[in-house]
Amino acid sequence: MKLKSLALAALAAVSAPSFADINVGGNLGEGEYVLLVRNSAGSYAQDLGMTTDAIASMAKGTSFSLAVNSTEWSKFVGFGGTDTEWAIIAVQPLGFGFEPGEINAWTTVNTNQALGSLWNINSNNATEQMASHFVDINTQTGGVANGSRATAVSTLAYTGPEYLSFLGQFSIGNAVGTTSSMVYLTPSSDESTAFAKYDILTTTASFDGNAVTIAAAPVPEPSTYAMLAAGLAAIGFVARRRKSA
Numbered sequence: 001m002k003l004k005s006l007a008l009a010a011l012a013a014v015s016a017p018s019f020a021d022i023n024v025g026g027n028l029g030e031g032e033y034v035l036l037v038r039n040s041a042g043s044y045a046q047d048l049g050m051t052t053d054a055i056a057s058m059a060k061g062t063s064f065s066l067a068v069n070s071t072e073w074s075k076f077v078g079f080g081g082t083d084t085e086w087a088i089i090a091v092q093p094l095g096f097g098f099e100p101g102e103i104n105a106w107t108t109v110n111t112n113q114a115l116g117s118l119w120n121i122n123s124n125n126a127t128e129q130m131a132s133h134f135v136d137i138n139t140q141t142g143g144v145a146n147g148s149r150a151t152a153v154s155t156l157a158y159t160g161p162e163y164l165s166f167l168g169q170f171s172i173g174n175a176v177g178t179t180s181s182m183v184y185l186t187p188s189s190d191e192s193t194a195f196a197k198y199d200i201l202t203t204t205a206s207f208d209g210n211a212v213t214i215a216a217a218p219v220p221e222p223s224t225y226a227m228l229a230a231g232l233a234a235i236g237f238v239a240r241r242r243k244s245a
Helices: 002-015 052-056 071-079 120-141 222-244
Strands: 032-038 042-051 063-067 085-093 103-108 148-152 179-186 197-207 211-216
Touching: 032 052, 042 052, 042 063, 042 071, 042 211, 052 197, 071 148, 085 120, 085 179, 085 197, 085 211, 103 120, 120 148, 120 179
Parallel strands: none
Antiparallel strands: 032 042, 032 085, 042 148, 063 211, 085 103, 103 179, 179 197, 197 211
8 A cells, every 4th residue: 555655646646736735726637735733832834745636536446655754744733722723625616606617625624514504605714714814825935835834823824713714614634543524515506595515535645644545445355246246136126025925
């Protein structure tokens, strides 16, 4: 698995578009994932350098992993603080309305967060606010490709709790050490109070305090298919017996 991860990272570096800053524009699918870690004393942001298309095209059973061992991470740890939470998110506000594909977010989800509960207007507002937040982070990192930044509370580019709660409407943060599912959010229609469209992605994300990992769902083992076939056969047998009885 480690070799697969390294090979994938090398391939992505060659094939994926290269952006100096966290990208939130361009063509749909070129938005870049960002690791956000925050607590009561400060926050940390890391441009993962991976677009949503690059992650979506990962082969089943492979993963992308990046260690957070920079000076900026050490600075964040030095802030102290409590209630540390993390999220991975990419945003692309490409339009100004409520049509699918205009305002887009790919994000982790809190393990206790119900899906299908976010209005279009709230999804759009939170996504656009996150895009503005990324602009602030880009300013602080000085245009360094795949840069990172630690920020103390109440200063520019600090990731406050509102960012990891979609303005209090949808929680995307998790405790360190938790594995999170991922979803794609976009407006469902031109009605502001209709529920936003969401797609559950085939990737999961995790952060253990040392490295962030995004993993594609593994290919089912042959034994899994055999068990499924046996189960279907048993159901069919029972159904036929009931019919004949």
